[in-house]
Amino acid sequence: xxxxxxxxxxxxxxxxxxxxxxxxxxxxxxxxxxxxxxxxxxxxxxxxxxxxxxxxxxxxxxxxxxxxxxxxxxxxxxxxxxxxxxxxxxxxxxxxxxxxxxxxxxxxxxxxxxxxxxxxxxxxxxxxxxxxxxxxxxxxxxxxxxxxxxxxxxxxxxxxxxxxxxxxxxxxxxxxxxxxxxxxxxxxxxxxxxxxxxxxxxxxxxxxxxxxxxxxxxxxxxxxxxxxxxxxxxxxxxxxxxxxxxxxxxxxxxxxxxxxxxxxxxxxxx
Ligand SMILES: O=C(O)CCC(=O)C(=O)O
Numbered sequence: 451x452x453x454x455x456x457x458x459x460x461x462x463x464x465x466x467x468x469x470x471x472x473x474x475x476x477x478x479x480x481x482x483x484x485x486x487x488x489x490x491x492x493x494x495x496x497x498x499x500x501x502x503x504x505x506x507x508x509x510x511x512x513x514x515x516x517x518x519x520x521x522x523x524x525x526x527x528x529x530x531x532x533x534x535x536x537x538x539x540x541x542x543x544x545x546x547x548x549x550x551x552x553x554x555x556x557x558x559x560x561x562x563x564x565x566x567x568x569x570x571x572x573x574x575x576x577x578x579x580x581x582x583x584x585x586x587x588x589x590x591x592x593x594x595x596x597x598x599x600x601x602x603x604x605x606x607x608x609x610x611x612x613x614x615x616x617x618x619x620x621x622x623x624x625x626x627x628x629x630x631x632x633x634x635x636x637x638x639x640x641x642x643x644x645x646x647x648x649x650x651x652x653x654x655x656x657x658x659x660x661x662x663x664x665x666x667x668x669x670x671x672x673x674x675x676x677x678x679x680x681x682x683x684x685x686x687x688x689x690x691x692x693x694x695x696x697x698x699x700x701x702x703x704x705x706x707x708x709x710x711x712x713x714x715x716x717x718x719x720x
Contacts, residue, residue: 465541467538469647469648470535476646478524482529483602485525486525500662506631509566512559512561513560513561514558516557518558519693520690533674534701545651549680549717550678550679551677555686556674558672561611563664563665567662571630572654574620574655581594582595593655594655595675595683598676601670603646604644604667609643615629677708
């Protein structure tokens with residue numbers, strides 16, 4: 451992570467890394483999603499994410515697809531490659547410190563035209579959340595739970611999808627409810643545009659959410675969440691054999707449970 455990228459992450463709470471995947475890798479990942487498309491669960495009723503906001507409403511819910519790391523070969527391969535990808539691990543070592551670990555099982559977000567948005571949320575101010583935080587101390591960034599979002603389809607201005615309040619990861623005051631519902635202060639909410647193959651890294655301290663999907667093509671994003679090696683947000687880190695079988699040493703390293711780096715924690719050499 452170079453100095454300009456550090457500046458941008460500290461300033462905004464997120465960074466976009468361009469062209470991490472080539473066209474072949476994007477195609478492989480999309481082919482695997484196509485193969486499992488009948489398992490996509492659209493969030494409706496009590497699972498809706500729009501929180502009753504008229505601005506975030508849609509005709510259907512976000513489509514979630516789980517379990518990609520456990521799929522049989524070759525379908526799992528494109529997602530296994532994302533787990534400890536050599537173009538991304540240097541960023542995670544910088545932002546979360548060496549020894550970072552996968553927190554939560556990864557998931558694939560799909561949105562078809564008309565899918566609702568997700569109320570904006572984030573953990574900065576007024577309270578300190580010891581699992582999801584952004585701290586700058588002794589000349590260095592320290593992050594709690596951090597999202598790595600792999601884009602598998604293009605997102606243009608006005609399409610919808612991930613939206614953030616840049617800089618809010620350093621906020622001390624809770625955002626107005628009308629902002630989190632996308633009813634007011636829309637000028638401070640930025641919809642992120644990017645291309646398939648790009649990766650967005652953002653801290654969960656950042657106020658972020660999802661705008662309803664308006665494009666004809668389906669949104670597809672593979673979402674991985676990481677924590678520093680010493681902490682866990684999610685309860686479960688006893689990963690099933692189906693997820694562990696066949697992993698490389700680097701991939702295994704990010705599947706370690708939370709414990710101190712001093713206790714022979716395997717570290718990815720970035
Ligand atoms: O649509 C997105 O990328 C944001 C998803 C999100 O914030 C969440 O699932 O908690």
